[in-house]
Amino acid sequence: MKLTILIHCADSSGIISAVTGFLHKKLGNIIYLDQHVDQQTGVFFMRLECVFEKIEVLTKFKKEFEEDLAQPYKMKWSIHEAGVKPKMAIFVSKYNHCLYDLLSRYNSGELEVTIPFIISNHNDLKSIANQFNIPFHYIPVTKTTKSEAEEQQLKLLKQENIDFIVLARYMQIVSEKLISIYPNKIINIHHSFLPAFAGAKPYHAAYERGVKIIGATSHYVTEKLDAGPIIEQDVTAVSHTHHIKDFILKGRDLEKIVLSRAVKLHLQRKTMVYNNKTVIFT
Amino acid sequence: MKLTILIHCADSSGIISAVTGFLHKKLGNIIYLDQHVDQQTGVFFMRLECVFEKIEVLTKFKKEFEEDLAQPYKMKWSIHEAGVKPKMAIFVSKYNHCLYDLLSRYNSGELEVTIPFIISNHNDLKSIANQFNIPFHYIPVTKTTKSEAEEQQLKLLKQENIDFIVLARYMQIVSEKLISIYPNKIINIHHSFLPAFAGAKPYHAAYERGVKIIGATSHYVTEKLDAGPIIEQDVTAVSHTHHIKDFILKGRDLEKIVLSRAVKLHLQRKTMVYNNKTVIFT
Amino acid sequence: MKLTILIHCADSSGIISAVTGFLHKKLGNIIYLDQHVDQQTGVFFMRLECVFEKIEVLTKFKKEFEEDLAQPYKMKWSIHEAGVKPKMAIFVSKYNHCLYDLLSRYNSGELEVTIPFIISNHNDLKSIANQFNIPFHYIPVTKTTKSEAEEQQLKLLKQENIDFIVLARYMQIVSEKLISIYPNKIINIHHSFLPAFAGAKPYHAAYERGVKIIGATSHYVTEKLDAGPIIEQDVTAVSHTHHIKDFILKGRDLEKIVLSRAVKLHLQRKTMVYNNKTVIFT
Amino acid sequence: MKLTILIHCADSSGIISAVTGFLHKKLGNIIYLDQHVDQQTGVFFMRLECVFEKIEVLTKFKKEFEEDLAQPYKMKWSIHEAGVKPKMAIFVSKYNHCLYDLLSRYNSGELEVTIPFIISNHNDLKSIANQFNIPFHYIPVTKTTKSEAEEQQLKLLKQENIDFIVLARYMQIVSEKLISIYPNKIINIHHSFLPAFAGAKPYHAAYERGVKIIGATSHYVTEKLDAGPIIEQDVTAVSHTHHIKDFILKGRDLEKIVLSRAVKLHLQRKTMVYNNKTVIFT
Known part of the structure; x- marks a missing residue:
């Protein structure tokens, strides 16, 4: 034992x-x-x-x-x-790179986890869920249906006894209620080197500022947007030759690797949260 | 030719x-x-x-x-x-690592430049200037003497026909007048990964936020604090085991390397500024 | 045009x-x-x-x-x-991470290429080929069948007018004949920071040597094993806490990213080979 | 205490x-x-x-x-x-960047050490020793005087009770006798990413091979050339645009930083050697 x-x-x-x-x-x-x-x-x-x-x-x-x-x-x-696999739910929208990365690692046995389902506010990635034989729940979110949508999410999460949630480029802000039920158990990937460029369109902002390095940050979700405890960050060099679309492409590779590293650290119980910061054991 | x-x-x-x-x-x-x-x-x-x-x-x-x-x-x-050496003035305060790095490169013939003098608002680094036989002008800056101090600086800069200025951890904000005389010709090193943690005490702020990577940024000085065109950036990993004093020590190595790279790019005429951004030719 | x-x-x-x-x-x-x-x-x-x-x-x-x-x-x-998609064949053995990475990029439209088929000397990855609807040819290779196997490979390559070949962790040495038909058109990924640890079991060798950084190298295949023109390399830090299996896991992330970068550079006609070295335009 | x-x-x-x-x-x-x-x-x-x-x-x-x-x-x-400063001897030849880096850190109080003297087989860096007020012993080494020179070195080391030796680009191979007196107490910097390019002229070899990344390695000296336990390594990207002289310049920045990091780890008693490898505590 x-x-x-x-x-x-x-x-x-x-x-x-x-x-x-x-x-x-x-x-x-x-x-x-x-x-x-x-x-x-x-x-x-x-x-x-x-x-x-x-x-x-x-x-x-x-x-x-x-x-x-x-x-x-x-x-x-x-x-x-050891040996007890946590249950992980994945939330996605339209970008597939993080989802592919997580699912291919899962299929290779690299992640000691079960994935009862994927939730999305769009139908675009259903075919990838099918590819990997993971149930896919399409729960559209609009201004008027936001609270209903969340009820549906919560019902599914409860039904399957989900242990933690991975927001794999889920383009919606999750509610305080969900966060309070899963404290330090919702892992997000933000496509910038936080705290720079929090919020929407960070690659556009990075391009405007003329930075020479871009980054990605995985963190636990708290009520304050993009301000939760940071689990993992990484960066890559850019130059004046890169347009916003190049930032986005280069960023994808960062995002998927950084998110997967954070998920693995969480799974291996190597993260502790205190004072809105993390202790990451190695 | x-x-x-x-x-x-x-x-x-x-x-x-x-x-x-x-x-x-x-x-x-x-x-x-x-x-x-x-x-x-x-x-x-x-x-x-x-x-x-x-x-x-x-x-x-x-x-x-x-x-x-x-x-x-x-x-x-x-x-x-080729072969015409620009004249570079160095402004410092109390930190010596960037000054040592610049002067040791200068002494090794790595920087194709002449250094007519060093200006400082403190006397602490005079001995280093002496070590390298560079004239050192101690021009203290207080709230009341700020404009006089600047006049003294400008006089020296003019007298020696200085081409560009390097702020090697100079802990004063330079005036709009000086900036207007040396547009895109004042190179600063900021001890954070800009635009994160602009302003004072960036390592303290980075520690508070719990980032996993810290950085340094060299940029041309403009009227807006820490917001000028970025020439060069670099980063290094940190963890929960590092205190603020470790951030400062690790940061020093970044600062000196990043600043020296920026100075060399400027000297080699590899930088062009447009729209508050740089084109850096390689 | x-x-x-x-x-x-x-x-x-x-x-x-x-x-x-x-x-x-x-x-x-x-x-x-x-x-x-x-x-x-x-x-x-x-x-x-x-x-x-x-x-x-x-x-x-x-x-x-x-x-x-x-x-x-x-x-x-x-x-x-522009707009003419080259035809790329993928050769694999048992490791799936590079294959997953290439195919998910292909599916996302990130690679401007067609993939007429995957060839493997094992049947293990057939299901992934099926997932992505790519024809999969199982061509086992043994000491006695090596030349027959190669004839089968060549026939398929010719039949589909393949432009270039990607060895996505194909664990066989390809023959001089194949190399001569596809000069500077076979892209391999080697799981070390070449020229260190060429040949078999590089992660074991890196562990034995006690290195603090491991790497991956993508290169064009030449007759001399692991000695062809290098297209792309990257590295990641390791420490005494990492065992060989950790090197392998960390290395996977390097391998897939480095190989995909090399494939993209090749596709975008950004590589030129001369004197067993590459010029890589940016 | x-x-x-x-x-x-x-x-x-x-x-x-x-x-x-x-x-x-x-x-x-x-x-x-x-x-x-x-x-x-x-x-x-x-x-x-x-x-x-x-x-x-x-x-x-x-x-x-x-x-x-x-x-x-x-x-x-x-x-x-705590508080007992070890005695460190520095051996140099003609390159000054590592020496400058060590001495400027020493002068800033960053290294908790005393430096009783610098030994060199050339007179070139005497002025730097003078700059920092460190005694400088010029002990030329030729084929015929090698053993005499070593006796002189040993006498000085003994006289001052030197605890450990730093070879800051000392271009001579130290003898088995010296190594046996200072086991795991002689720190060298090699200007390549070991085990690649051991021995002489590693930047030339790296250029010939067309690598896309160069490195530096600090290790304890053992009888086998460039094969001792690795303390620290770091790398930097290069491209076809860099000539050997660029490799050398870029490499200098790596060498000095990597050597200083290794010296600090040694001073802080964070290194343990076993089986020709190091455990580096953080």
Whole structure:
């Protein structure tokens, strides 16, 4: 049995010793440990992977963890058993490059996840969903139908017990309600090097400004547009020879790679969110 | 004799043919030609390097160039003879990394330039100027002495016929007057990936936002703060393990390299400015 | 009518003037011109894109180009009419990431090409070919059947008038015969930063050596293994925390992007080969 | 009192718990912990930074560490007290860019080190040493004087109790004797992306091969030329427009940055060597 354990709490002396001592007592062999202290706020973060010689009853293990560690140190924690695949919903609109990238990785076994469905406000990408045998729900969104559309989305998400959502160039702003149900569990890709060029048409804005490098940013969605905790960013060089359409083409390659990296980090439980920032364990 | 020729004008058919024909007639061998058309504005840009078998009288050459090419095509142009070193003034405050980088390149013969003096609003870097035997003028700037200080600067710049100015982490905003005398001839280094984090304390702002990449930007100074035409940008990865002081240290390496690249591009006449953007020939 | 013209010949004075003069006389408007002189060998390279007001008869145009320019300057040249899609064959084995990347770009209209078929020495990727409705030919290769297999390949290539071949992680060495029929027209992706780690198992070798950066290289195939003219390379950082399987996963993202970039450069006639090196126009 | 502790030993269950328990008992607060297990060889590596409330007698601390931890787990370990500056000797020949970069960082207080002297087989850089007030020893090396020269070097190194040596583009091969006295304590910068282009004239070789990216590599010197454990690498893009002299100029910026990064990692005790590879803690 292998567990991944995430912890954060106020920093104090002896936490690492207490946690590693507890796991040693449980006959666990720590195969990964990384920790971080945010000096500004005095918050301690830790991620462990631990292999146990014999199978523990997980509920009992969690109860003892809570009593022996979490309560004394006032920890927030989560424990994830290896091999349990999270359920991921994908939201798309008309651009296909991120969807193709995610689905081809999924098909290759690179993403340890199940994909119960794809939701889109357009019908354009239905054929790709069909190609990969993933159910596709066309839920159009207009000004007047926005709340109904969301109800439909929420119903589907609940029905399939979706764990997290990937906005793979979904061109709609998701509602506060959805965000509150999936806090730090909605992953977006924005086609700029945030915080530069937040909002609509970032490639146009980058072209206007005459930048020499463009970027893409994957972040958790919060109520403030394009301002959530950043998971991953990457950039590529451009020059005066590139027009907006070249920015868009070059950007596509960034977007798909950056989004897929962020999804993998999330899946591997390597992300922790605090104070609108992320700790990304490597 | 080797000339570098820069041209821009409204795009029209036959310009390249006319220019290259003119140079061929003058027994010039074109060793470099690059051109660019800005599709949005229909402006044509060209940079040529041309070697001439026999020495032309430059004033005569320029006169014919004006009559045969510039007037018919309504060109703006400049012609630069190889081997003539421009005069560069350096403005600094307290940070030494950009100054060291520029002066060590200068000492190695990497920059084809003369440096008549360094101006600073602090005395801290005087010893470095001494190390490299460059005159150092300490001109303090306070709210009340700002205009006097500038007059002193202008006097020195005029006295030495300075061609262009490098702000090597000069922590003062230069005046509109100075900018108007040196249009597209004042090169600044800003310690962020512009347009993100313009203004003061960009590393603090980047840390607050939780970005995963930081950058530096070299640009020509215009009246609008940190909004001039970008010459060069570069970035480096950061993570949650880096504090603001690490951003500053990592940033230093970016700043000095990016600024030196920009200075070299300017010296080699590889930059053209149009519409608050640059064409950078390679 | 839009033509792309590629030229190379011994460098001499007046070539650019002659070519641009010829095109101007033909009422062509040059919208792109880039040239390069290899100083070591004295060879001149030029790439032009030219739009013509009225449709030229291409055979007549080429005849005059040959007589007026190519013969006097002893040029090697090719002229390509815009809108004519080349025919590209893809060879694969078992890895699907490059194939997925190429086909999803093809489906999105990003690659101006037709793909008459995919050839593979394994049956594993047949379903992907089916997904995208591309004919798939399974031609197994064993020591004893190698030459027969190649005859089958050649027959298919001839039958469909294939213009160029992409080896999208095809794990067989192609024969001298095939290379001689498609000189500088077979594009391979090698999963290392060549010339480091040529040959088999480059990620294993990179891991053994303890490098901090891994790469991928796309090149034209020549008789010497992994030693052909390099079209495109890219790299990504690795650390001691990455095992060989991580190198392979990270490498996949490099491979697919680098190969697709190389294919696009080839399609856009931006590559010229000389002396086992490439000139890549931008 | 702050200590940095480096440990490596055969991996076994309970090590982390034992070490962190020991430090907790000593009233130490762990402010940094990173560990790594080499899966191939089963070797465990750990780096800790620990702050102690009251000053420990270091000899007593080390004795107990040895008895309680090192002996039971058969650890190799080292303990370094913060604030103790190591002594670094710099060896140079004629190139000044790495020397300038190191000395300007040293002067800025960026490197926590003392530099008792610079050794060179040429007199060219003496003036730079003078600029920075560092003693400069000119020790010429010829085929016939090589062993004498080395004796002189060794005498100086011993005299000043030098801790480690930086070869800042020192164009001589150092002897096995010197290497054996300073195992994993001689840092070299090689001007290529190793293992590509080991040995002499790597930029010439890179140009010949037509690579699209060049690199620099900093590594610990071992008896096998350019084959020691790699500490840091970086790369930059090149194209057909760059001649060998451009490779050299662009390479300089890589070399100085990569070497300085490696020196800083070494100084911060963030490097561990095993099996001719490095573990680099971040």
